[in-house]
Amino acid sequence: MLPKFDLLIPQTLPEALKLLAEGAPDILPLAGGTNLIVDMRGGHRRPRALIDLARLEELRGIRIDDGHVVVGGGTTIAELMTDPLIADHGRPLREAAARLGNPLIRNRATVAGNLVDASPAADTAPPLLVLNAELELASQAGTRRLPLEGFIVGPNVTLLRPDELLVTVRWPIPPPRSAATFYKIGLRKAGACSVVTTAVLVARDESGSCQEVRIALGAIAPQPIRPRAAEDVLSSQSLTDTAISEAARLSAQATNPIDDVRASAAYRRRATEVLVRRLLTEMAIT
Amino acid sequence: MKPKAVTLNINGRTHHVALAPNVTLLHALRDLGYTDVKSGCEKGDCGACAVLMNDNAVNSCLVLAWQAEGVEILTNSGLGTMENPHPLQEAFADAGAAQCGYCTPGMIISAKALLDRNPHPTEAEIREAISGNLCRCTGYGQIIEAIQMAAQRMEEV
Numbered sequence: 174m175l176p177k178f179d180l181l182i183p184q185t186l187p188e189a190l191k192l193l194a195e196g197a198p199d200i201l202p203l204a205g206g207t208n209l210i211v212d213m214r215g216g217h218r219r220p221r222a223l224i225d226l227a228r229l230e231e232l233r234g235i236r237i238d239d240g241h242v243v244v245g246g247g248t249t250i251a252e253l254m255t256d257p258l259i260a261d262h263g264r265p266l267r268e269a270a271a272r273l274g275n276p277l278i279r280n281r282a283t284v285a286g287n288l289v290d291a292s293p294a295a296d297t298a299p300p301l302l303v304l305n306a307e308l309e310l311a312s313q314a315g316t317r318r319l320p321l322e323g324f325i326v327g328p329n330v331t332l333l334r335p336d337e338l339l340v341t342v343r344w345p346i347p348p349p350r351s352a353a354t355f356y357k358i359g360l361r362k363a364g365a366c367s368v369v370t371t372a373v374l375v376a377r378d379e380s381g382s383c384q385e386v387r388i389a390l391g392a393i394a395p396q397p398i399r400p401r402a403a404e405d406v407l408s409s410q411s412l413t414d415t416a417i418s419e420a421a422r423l424s425a426q427a428t429n430p431i432d433d434v435r436a437s438a439a440y441r442r443r444a445t446e447v448l449v450r451r452l453l454t455e456m457a458i459t
Numbered sequence: 460m461k462p463k464a465v466t467l468n469i470n471g472r473t474h475h476v477a478l479a480p481n482v483t484l485l486h487a488l489r490d491l492g493y494t495d496v497k498s499g500c501e502k503g504d505c506g507a508c509a510v511l512m513n514d515n516a517v518n519s520c521l522v523l524a525w526q527a528e529g530v531e532i533l534t535n536s537g538l539g540t541m542e543n544p545h546p547l548q549e550a551f552a553d554a555g556a557a558q559c560g561y562c563t564p565g566m567i568i569s570a571k572a573l574l575d576r577n578p579h580p581t582e583a584e585i586r587e588a589i590s591g592n593l594c595r596c597t598g599y600g601q602i603i604e605a606i607q608m609a610a611q612r613m614e615e616v
Contacts, residue, residue, distance in 0.1 A: 174481070175481040175482075175483065176481065177460040177479075177481055178460065178480060178481055179460060179461075179480060180480035180481075180523060180525050182525065182526075203523075205521070206521045206522065206523070206526075207503055207518075207521055210483070210503075210520075210521045210523075211502050211503060211521070214501060214502065223480075223523075225523070225525070225526055227526060251515070274503075274591070275506070275590045275591030276516060276569065276572070276587070276588060276590060276591050277503070277506055277509055277516055277517055277518045277569065277591035277592075278503055278518070278591060280512075280515040280516060280517050281517050281518070281521060281522070362590065363587070363590030363591065364504060364590065364591065
């Protein structure tokens with residue numbers, strides 16, 4: 174049995190934000206419920222009330238706006254897998270979506286839910302970090318934008334205020350001649366909480382030399398990270414094996430993993446180095 | 460925590476029922492007599508409770524019944540009957556894909572969702588489609604054969 178709570182079902186975003194403002198912090202937004210309902214059943218969360226976000230059109234849809242891909246926070250992980258704009262301009266996110274949970278979970282879980290739940294292993298975070306994603310947070314007081322980098326501050330802790338909703342996630346359309354990808358190591362092919370995740374984006378200039386490299390690492394620290402020292406080693410460099418190996422080494426060094434039931438910290442460090450080297454090599458020849 | 464009268468559209472039938480907000484769709488369905496929807500882990504890990512909501516396969520243990528108003532819900536018993544089984548149901552029987560049978564309703568729901576979108580799935584696509592449904596008995600072999608068999612039979616119709 175789930176604990177007792179009230180369930181509010183607003184029809185519009187302003188209505189939802191008003192309910193949230195009045196009820197925070199004892200009131201929680203409910204999207205797909207794939208984390209929240211499980212947490213409530215396990216006794217880890219006991220909100221007085223839930224706000225069902227399903228009817229809010231403002232949280233749906235994927236579009237291009239001013240050179241940016243804009244994804245509604247209520248977009249399901251399944252929708253990310255099939256949307257043509259994500260296929261064209263968000264490849265690492267599409268690849269991550271295909272590995273998140275399982276097909277039943279993906280039909281309910283949402284992008285905003287994955288980010289706000291902020292597991293250190295959140296699968297949408299590394300792809301969105303290499304895409305330089307920005308979040309739009311709305312409350313009754315107004316709207317603010319924050320970069321995703323720095324939004325997740327620790328395990329299940331973000332900068333989201335109790336009266337705020339994550340309305341959209343947006344990123345600039347990646348430059349032409351750029352390629353990006355994602356890889357997940359889990360103990361199973363499906364239904365696996367990530368052991369190590371890695372995303373990279375490589376952007377080249379007209380002559381084909383490497384202009385910018387972005388790397389994001391997940392499940393290897395209290396929050397997903399961009400290892401800047403590793404990226405700096407590669408900026409405006411040729412992607413030689415030596416340079417890539419150095420970036421991989423620095424990426425592993427930037428991790429701060431733990432030993433847990435799924436893997437050891439040593440494994441996570443080593444696997445990070447391997448994945449960064451492998452993915453950069455793959456993108457270098459793309 | 461007051462119960463509310465909700466209208467649920469299940470297998471083409473309309474039900475009006477008073478439910479508390481904390482009742483999951485899984486339990487609302489079972490209490491209405493749709494015991495073909497099984498309770499397994501109630502955490503979204505096993506898929507025994509899978510149903511179709513507007514043609515999407517979901518874990519009904521993670522949906523609150525109030526959230527299912529205005530949605531078309533399809534359970535295994537809505538796909539076919541003993542007298543008139545759905546090809547998937549027939550194929551599961553013919554392929555010996557049910558041992559204890561507990562995972563079967565959820566498997567069929569996931570298979571239906573797959574075949575609706577992809578009438579000619581590869582084995583890899585079938586495996587991926589049922590990756591949210593756990594079976595402790597069969598080792599999945601006959602389940603995959605059953606879905607291939609059903610796909611072929613449905614194509615022949």
